[in-house]
Amino acid sequence: MIQAPLSFRKLREDLPLTRRLAYFQTGSYGPTPDSVLKVVAETMAFQSRHGSASPRVTGVLMDQEHRVRQQLAEFLGVRPEHLAWTSNTSQAMQRVLRSVDWRAGDEIVVSSAEHVSTQDACRALERHRGVVIRTFPAEAGDDALLSGLEAALRGRARLVCLSDVSTLDGRKLPAREAARLARSRGVPLMLDGAQAVGQFPVEIPALDCDYYIASGHKWLLGPLGVGFLWVSPDRLDRFRPDFIPDASTWLKPGDPRPPVTAALRTELGTHNYALRIGLGRALEIMEALGPGRIERYVQDLVQLLFHELEDRPGIRIVTPAGPGLASGLVALELKDLTEIELRNLIEDLLKRGIVVKYQPERPALRVSVAAFNTQEEIRRLVDALDTLT
Numbered sequence: 001m002i003q004a005p006l007s008f009r010k011l012r013e014d015l016p017l018t019r020r021l022a023y024f025q026t027g028s029y030g031p032t033p034d035s036v037l038k039v040v041a042e043t044m045a046f047q048s049r050h051g052s053a054s055p056r057v058t059g060v061l062m063d064q065e066h067r068v069r070q071q072l073a074e075f076l077g078v079r080p081e082h083l084a085w086t087s088n089t090s091q092a093m094q095r096v097l098r099s100v101d102w103r104a105g106d107e108i109v110v111s112s113a114e115h116v117s118t119q120d121a122c123r124a125l126e127r128h129r130g131v132v133i134r135t136f137p138a139e140a141g142d143d144a145l146l147s148g149l150e151a152a153l154r155g156r157a158r159l160v161c162l163s164d165v166s167t168l169d170g171r172k173l174p175a176r177e178a179a180r181l182a183r184s185r186g187v188p189l190m191l192d193g194a195q196a197v198g199q200f201p202v203e204i205p206a207l208d209c210d211y212y213i214a215s216g217h218k219w220l221l222g223p224l225g226v227g228f229l230w231v232s233p234d235r236l237d238r239f240r241p242d243f244i245p246d247a248s249t250w251l252k253p254g255d256p257r258p259p260v261t262a263a264l265r266t267e268l269g270t271h272n273y274a275l276r277i278g279l280g281r282a283l284e285i286m287e288a289l290g291p292g293r294i295e296r297y298v299q300d301l302v303q304l305l306f307h308e309l310e311d312r313p314g315i316r317i318v319t320p321a322g323p324g325l326a327s328g329l330v331a332l333e334l335k336d337l338t339e340i341e342l343r344n345l346i347e348d349l350l351k352r353g354i355v356v357k358y359q360p361e362r363p364a365l366r367v368s369v370a371a372f373n374t375q376e377e378i379r380r381l382v383d384a385l386d387t388l389t
């Protein structure tokens, strides 16, 4: 157990990368703390030395994994039987899309801010199943988003896909209101929380959605390769992604059927226990920092970034600064730079030990401000932008 509250300085000590880099790329992959890597390595060594498939070892690993599922469930305010492990957000999204019995002419309703993996999956549905994609606007404010969604729900909508926080500019989207709207039309809604979980407190039941998906390797600082899917209790019976064998495959006639869980309907094949158990350590760190404290700390840094960039005529801050709108993900447009120049700028920043993302959609710089970043790093970034542009 880690002593709470954990200081943000102590977190940096667990992240050797912070000694070399000002890392603003947590929206893609968060760095993995050494203490998380240690749990992963020790678990794999235990498996290897004692025989992964020996019943005693499997029992220990299953217990530990179960505890992490419970820990994650508590972190999100849900029940463990409604949570399933995946490798990442994209795989969780795919399970949800595969759980709909699509017919030609059915409609999938997607916000314009959805991640490219969701957009690609929708295009595959369009190509292979004749599904119609209805896009509603996410970048023009909450009112436009909700009225666009309302209009898109008038046809043969079977599923709505919306991000909790936009991957493009870090704006918090009106998830709860959208879920209410979709529910009033009887259409299930999948919320993509890849850019939300670990950034601020997420209480899934308060969002009233049908599915919630996210990754462990971004803001939660978990090891690469673990994601999850939450299925609402009232959807679970109908949630049957295709090509997932049912537990009945293993049952003999007369055996009692196990209770339906999200795991039973999602998880498939051999997996790496060590990663899930490592995520447990990352969740301990999150709990010791406190999601509410993380949010306040990150917001102070983000407001500092906004303030420092205020009078730079060449830089447009795409992310709205208003209360409740900005997260730790900030998109910056550099008005006078071509796409090539912007890519070169990212290389030049890297030479100075500063890591940011090239956001091709706009194009823009995407800066992820996380719990381990500091005021000094924000000033270093602003100074480097001043010198290099």
Ligand SMILES: Cc1ncc(COP(=O)(O)O)c(C=O)c1O
Pocket: 027, 028, 088, 089, 090, 091, 114, 115, 117, 163, 165, 166, 167, 192, 193, 194, 195, 215, 227
């Ligand atoms: C909103 C959103 N959804 C999904 C993803 C894909 O995440 P993963 O690579 O873990 O599947 C990302 C990645 O940046 C994202 O920002």
